Amino acid sequence: MITDQQEITTLDEIAAPLEDHESYFQLVWRRFRRNKVSIVGALMVLTLVFLAIFADFFSPTPISQIDLDNSFIPPQQVHFIDHEGNFHIRPFVYNYTYTLDPTTFRVSWVEDTSKAYEIQFFVQGSEYKLFGLIPSNLHLYGVEEGGTIYLLGTDKLGRDLWGKACEAGRISLSMSLFGAIISVVLGSVLGVASGYYGGWIDNALQRFTEFVAAFPNLPLWMALAALVPKTADSFTVFVLMACIFALLSWTTLAREVRSKVLSLRETDFILAAKEMGASDARIIFRHLYPNTLSHIIVILTLTVPGVILAESFLSFLGIGITEPLISWGLMMRNTQDIQTLGQNAWILAPIFFMVSAVLGFNFLGDGLRDAADPYAAQ
Amino acid sequence: MKLRHLQLRVLAMVVMLTFMISVPAFGQAEVAAPIPYPEPTDIGLGGGEVNRLPIDQIVTYMALPEYHQAPWLDALVESGQLPPVEERLPAEPQVYLTSGMQDGIGVYGDVWRGFSACPTAGYNDMAGTTMGWFGIESYTSRYGSLVKTGPLFRADQDIDPMPEIAKSWEWSEDGMQLTMHLIEGASWSDGMPFTSADVMFVWEGYILDENVAAPRHIDAWSWNGEPASLVALDDYTIQFTFPVSRPMDVFYLMNEDNFHVMPAHQLREFHPLWSTADPAPSYRDFADALPPDALPLVTMGPWVITEYITDELMIMRRNPYYWKVDEAGNQLPYIDEIQYRKGPSGIGRDLCTIAGDCDHMNLENPSTFVEAMTRAQSADATYDVSWGPETLGYNVAFNFSLDVGVTGERDIAVRELLRDLRFRQALSYASDRDGIAQSIMRGPFLRGWAGGLYPGAPDFDRESVVYYPYDAPSANILLDELGLLDTNGDGTREWTEGPMAGEPVVIELRASQDQQETQSVAEALVNQWGEIGIQINMRVMDSQTRADAMIDGSWEMEVQRNDQAFALPFTNVTNLAPITANFRWHVEGDQPRQLMDFEQELIDIVEEYRSTFDAAERRALMFNYNQIFTENVYDLGIFIGRYGLGTNQRFNNIADGTPVFLYTWVEDAILLDTVWSAVEDQLPQNRPETLADYGGE
């Protein structure tokens, strides 16, 4: 019998040269830094996260307040030169006024050049609570009382599309991250188990994976949408959705982790650990996991955009997030009425946020993959 | 009788005035008083006034000295494939009088291009099998109804319907019997004669037979639990016997929605009651007796469905046996062909019409109006839009049942809130109706609405409306009074007493997947009611899930587009008050339902209305009804607008002011068989100069 004490010392000795994590991650970081595209991707993601967290600060108007008088205002142009041709060092906007066509009720917006509203930075404005805790009234920019500044225009409830799109990132990003993490946990556990144990366990898990992958998602969503209890608030729906995303998207990862484990299983250090009588749990958590971790992180990054896109499609079908919560998909839903879109083309703006997020995560994931793979061409 | 109503009305006004003056006094001088409902602003649009005429100036039955047919039918008559037009027409065909035609007698030819967004399930539509709606039924089988009510918007009264295959009728002395005379010598589209046997087939095989999903069954034909009966006196005469004298709504039971003839010679053999087949067909077989490919259709209508390519295209050709003519003896219809494109959603129809590829659209979603109007005004526009009265109303309905769909303390607490007038008033005060209307469409086209009767309803009286203004402080006072307080400072009010004490007030609000505007309204209300501390869970549901919730009673509040009973109460009186067990806002379950006091008043008014013929008295009753309704916020009206009708410019004889949805949907009101276009405007047909081929003939 080998005591636990003995086992640890011996194993540590064997594993020591391989577990030089520090240098490995340093290596990854060095290679990652050299990849300009992935740096851009990382910056895009960070920017969106930053905008989402501090949405109240970036939005000149209170983000959760509707203003029905100001529905569907087109993006306001930032001017340096006023209507008389004078140059101003400080940029400004004109308010919009509208005229109504008497026969078609078509709204035409014109700038009211009688008063220019200079854009001020770091202004005191409406109250909000940072992180839901710290009261503040500081806003990045704004104009004085009486003016409006809607850089991307407003939606049908008269909310600033810019502020709303920043805020929508909270749901879209957190849901996709949350969903992706659960998915990765599930996928890696099943993948490792499948690859490590082999035999009938592997077989059963493989078929199960295939089964889940072969099952179309749409009916599940529609069932979910009809089954949510009426007292469940939007947040519960949010959590439920994230979980279902996870439950449906772990399969690719499970397969990839499995093949990684399969190749590791035959390596000397695992065989050695087995020889030494290490428990399965120990081998899995001390040896297999760390060695597949980089791979898992890459998959995590690449799962996120998939969830963002899926969420947007569900919102489009009307079975996703609902007011008062807001996601990019829900904002895009407003564009589905082609005739409303014809009148107010600017409501497409949130698409730039969504595309940036998807693109950012993809770039980041690609960069990480190249960096994490020691055999990749330099 | 009459005097009593006058008194009632005076009393009602006094009550209202007192109410308006006194509320500020005992409402702690803080809850805002109701305000007068504003006059509508003139929108300066609309397709012109409806030219209202007596029915006998629109349509009659008489023999004419000569008859004409579409020119290309001549060759078929000559070759013997078709009898001459005189022989195909009844002795006294129905004649559309020129006095009732907007643009007069027309010319033959052209194709009407429709769009349907509903699968075609088959052609036994009286047995609950849909032909695809969007006018497919209307332009074929529905022309075989006993009487027609759709075009009544053009008549100078609405007690008497338009005659259809029943060309005239008379009541017995005591009003218990109604004898109807059918058109004589008319033929089905396959050339077989039409007789009263076809009417009796529908009566016995559909309306009396509970296993057939007919639109109205015998229980709808019952008064005080006693059913009506029908006998055929001869081939062209039928006689109804009623348990009461001259039931007022009876003609609406025999209109195009509810009673049109089916070809007995074709369908009898499929009906389980008469079939001689072995094994006998089931009722399901009967409902599916005419599947989508059982073509051509046998119909009394002006067009015959001849081809159908599933989910792509349906083609109808003229019925050479159609039994109507114009005053010059031209056999109708003028239009040779109808084509229907199929698509998954009704938006397809709008886009198709705007692009000039379809000939008709109904404008039902206000957020799309501006685009449709803008395109209609452009130089190369192909269609015109005309607007009906203010009958497009969106409201919030409340579930008042205390037991149906209730599963726990919370549900009971919510229902009790909904039943509390102060709560409904609070929601009313908290709703910025005009703001919501403006956010959907700027300008005077849409405006706030209190609920109840539509402002465009003939019986609507502005004075009857109790209109609570947008005033959030009033809402807060009322909620405080109710004991709903935000005790923990999270912005949402909590119950402070009862079993739910300490729990936040969270209520579900449903919106419809396929009605865009209900979602816009709900989204605005989520935010506005959130401001007064009521947390709203918004759910977007497709119509089926909603209908289901209506049955099991699990819904709480719902944004909906209200129905036409609130424009023309007599078309569906049971939708106005909880008379039947299934009244949608207050369903009766196993327990007898606990009516609120004002609900009983509404029932009494509606019951009286049902048996009132005098127009002025009916108006007085509706004044009372609407006042009690709006004062108690029975439903919460949000905004009111108009339906718009878009039709291609090349067509004539589409009457000015044709409403999209009044007595029926527009397809039944438009009289498409009289519509025509000038030769130079006509479009090529898919199957020119062909007729339905029934084989054998």
Place this chain on the structure above:
Amino acid sequence: MLSYILRRVIIAFFMLIGIGVVSFIVIKLPPGDFASRYQAYLLGRGSSQEDAMRAAQIVREQYGLDQPLPVQFYEWVKGMVTEGKFGYSLAYRTDVGELIADRLPKTLIIAILSHIISTVVGVSLGIFVATRKYGFWDNFFAILSSVLTSIPRFSLAIIILFIMVFQWHQPSMVSFFSPQYVVAPWSLDRVIDMLRHIWPVLFIAGLGGVARNMRVMRGNLLDVLGAQYVQTARSKGLTENRVVVRHAVPNALHTLVAYQGTVLPYMMQGELEVAIILGLPTLGPLLYESLVNQDIYISGSLLLIYGALILLGNLLADIYLSILDPRIRYS
């Protein structure tokens, strides 16, 4: 080898049954049934609540919707096994098999066309950029394909529809053909008319494939170009073009070929979002509509078919790979 394939087929068969059961349960999860949909429709047409409810109840009884779930499932499976019928569509009142057979050719046209486009364009682009590694065009196409594939498909469809309706004033966008060509026999004009209607779907559904094929082809080609035998070919004095076309490309195509099996189901589902918006009579919108309408046998059959295609694709890919690479164990 043979026993391996046999085993996989048997397992696939049982999985298919599993998919059938699970789909059926999931489809039936939402409350209500087709009859309640019908009732909603009647209400919308102005029927009274009472009448609509009764009419729905009759439909429910006639079509066995009031039967317990296992009974309905059993009937469905029995029909499939004994009569080869996929059940009965309540909305269309017809055999589901016919309905699917009706739409299958159109779906396949779109799937195959977009697959051809994505393969031809993707592979060509892949070769093009691989021979210009890190050049302007390499970066250009890399960025373009990433951006285009980052836009949700339904948004792309809406934007295309928007441009066609509001900018180009294109008539009859929402269908497969213009009406005059629906009943016309096949002709060049008809093909052109069809392409005029379906190009947005081809474009959007093909886009993902183009991007993927381009990346894979580029990667493979770069690997191969670095391999020894290619170096040998070069040293023999062959022109670079010839090296690429003759030696490198055929070898780089291997993996693409291996995954052909998995492409079909992907392509068939890929059209879903776009076809819903453009209203094309293909299988995707039919599935969606049937789920909305609770037309359970259509949904069930389509899910089963999709499932079968995916399983088949995986099986083919596995078999192909195991033939190519003997190291893979048949376990």
